[in-house]
Amino acid sequence: MTIIVERVSHRFDSLDVLADISFEVGDNEIFAVVGPSGCGKSTLLSIIGGLIEPSAGAVRVGGVSPDALNPITFVFQDFALLPWRSVATNVQLPLEHRDLPRAEMQALVNDALRRTGLVDFAEAYPKQLSGGMRQRVGIARALAVKPSILLLDEPLSALDGQTREILMEDLSQLLASTRVSAVYVTHNLDEALRLADRIAVFSRRPGRLREILEVPIPRSERMTPGAAADLAALHERLWSLIRTEAIDAEREVGHV
Amino acid sequence: MSEWPMSESPMSESRISQPRLAPVRFRGRGFVVTPRWYGGLAAFFIIIALWQAAGSLGWVSPLFLPSPLAILQALIALTASGELGQHIAASAMRIGVGWALGTSAGLALGLSMGLWGLARSIGISVVSALFPIPKIALLPLLILWLGIGEPSKIATIALGVFFPTTIATYSGVDAVPRTLIRMAQSFDLPFSAIVRKIVVPAALPSILSGFRISASIALLLVVSAEMIGADRGIGAFVLQAGNLMQTDQLLAGVVVLSIFGLIVARLIGFLEARLLAWR
Structure with a gap:
């Protein structure tokens, strides 16, 4: 199952939310999207899932399993039960x-x-x-x-730290045992590093794709002591990409 | 309590230089309202007893305020003669038909206003313009249009019930969490299924609150309408008893209305308990 996001931009009235986003998610790949508040991560997920029509660009999917009853499926931040x-x-x-x-x-x-x-x-x-x-x-x-595709919109952000840790482990096992591609939107860099194969870093609004980082450690080995140093280095790298943007975004929200 | 005397406590050395310790005063008393089950019953009993005493001891004239016992006797006599039953049946029919018609129309318009833009634009203008009109003021016009018989009274009740039901339904639909609808859309649920399985159940608390209000309005309007143009019904009976200075019968009619109100409130409470048990 492949997802191709092609030059997607979106605006709500006069507010530019996403600018010229392009990337591809491969078969069985977990692709995380991180970025500061208001950078359009959830909007992008809604566009991929067909719940919002983009102002420009397109999303295409290929290789949908014939067994899939609902090929593109969301997991919501607030559960939506x-x-x-x-x-x-x-x-x-x-x-x-x-x-x-x-x-x-x-x-x-x-x-x-x-x-x-x-x-x-x-x-x-x-x-x-x-x-x-x-x-x-x-x-x-x-x-x-x-x-065939799971779109996870900050699925663990409404949970306390311990519950999040437990559910993250379970989610990791579920994703490993299920043939599914996933786009995982999160604020939490640890979640992205634990679960994703690649991590897209967005700039503040309007969200632009700044960089895509590969996590070169197999998902099954990320909890082993040997992976800790590499993951810490990646965390540092991710944080350095986001830190200034996050501070600016926070100040921007404060001025609204 | 500590096992050690203060002087032998392992902490005592560090406390030597501390100021004298005092227990923290509890300041959290009050503002936790716990209803007492016997309160309402006792108040009711005291009021009835005082009322009866006022009548029996001759403090008030039975013409102006008949005693509870006299009202009970009037109720028994009216029930035995079958007169009360006829009045109750007439009022109940008018309330039942008027409420059902008004509620059905209100539900349909309120749901439409919550779901479609054009219906919302039209509905808000119409409801805003007509809702504030006291519906009983329209009764003479309705009598002109529909005659002095049942249709004009039923139409008055239906109109009175229609607007609060419309507003309650529309508000309920409008307040359905957007995320639930997006969830349903993300699973490709058809429009009708989203309305049936998400919108209506989510709006139900508001709709039932509207029922509670509209039932009270129906009761108010049936009495008013019957006082203006009817010879049967509790409203007509109360008016007639007043005109003849039969205050015991007048208050017997008022008691019946109160019981009517209680029954309706209980019915809606039962509906809420059944349909909103998930809350």
């Missing part, structure tokens, strides 16, 4: 309008719940769950439709 539905019926929601036999739909829901460790919570309602468990439901719902 329906509070009046149970965990199982939330996961079932994107399957209900598809022409699937009841048994197959149930099997897809059960499989997604099993993979995300939610089997015992199938009948619970979102208000009964912690933030981490709610995001698991969001991830289960995304997996249920067998996506």
Whole structure:
């Protein structure tokens, strides 16, 4: 599954948000996007997912799996769960309008719940769950439709530090065991370094692609002591690219 | 409490130079309102008892304020004769039909205003212009159009119910979290499924609040309409009793209206408990 972003620019009324963004995400690749607040990361994700029409440029995808029920699928920052539905019926929601036999739909829901460790919570309602468990439901719902591309919009940013750490590990394993390409938008450089194969660094608004860094350590080895020094160096490099922009963006927001 | 006397405490040396220690005074008392279950019942009982005493001891004339016992006797007599039942049936029919018509139209317009731009533009202008008009003022006009019979009274109630339902539905739809709709769109849910599975359930708390308000308005309007142009119904009965100085019967009618209101509130409370259990 390939995603090609070609010269995408976007503006909201008179506000330029994205300027001339181009990159390509390969098959089974996890591509992170980092940058200061307001640089258009989430807008770009919405453009890739077809929820916003870009002012200029285009996004093309290729090699969609014929099994994919919803080839391009989002995982949302605020989980976007329906509070009046149970965990199982939330996961079932994107399957209900598809022409699937009841048994197959149930099997897809059960499989997604099993993979995300939610089997015992199938009948619970979102208000009964912690933030981490709610995001698991969001991830289960995304997996249920067998996506070819996952678009993750700061999926861990609403969680506390410990929950984030646990979910990051689980997410890393899920992405490794699933044949899927992903675009992962985050503020958190550690998340990007843990999960991504390549990391795109955006400038402040209007977001421009400053640089794409490759993480040359296999994803499975990033938690080993041997990888720590290399990851720290990459972190330093990423931070040096973002620091000034982030400070400027913060001051800009302060003046709005 | 510490196991060591102060002088033997491992910390005592460092405390020697400290000033004298005092416990922190609790300042968090009050402002936590906990209702008492017996409060309402006791207040009700005291008011009724005082009222009855005022009547029995001759403090007030039974013509101006009949005692609770006299009202109860009037209620029993009216029920036994079947007269009260006829008035209640007439009012209940008018409220039921008028509320159902007004609510259905209000739901349809409110939903349309929440979903489509043109409907919103038209709806906001029309609702803003007509909502402030006291609907009972339109009854003479409605009688001219629809006659003195049931349709004019039902139309008054329907009009009165229509506007708050429209506003509550529109507000509810407008307040549906955008992220839920984007989530549904990202899964390619069809428009009708998004309305049915996301918009309507998310707007339901606001819609049910609108029902609560519109039910009170329907009760108010049925009494007013019946006082103006009816010979049956609780409003007509109360007016007639007042004209004949039968204050015990007048207050019996008021008690019935109060029970009516309580029943409607309970019904809506039941609906909320069933439909909004997820909150």
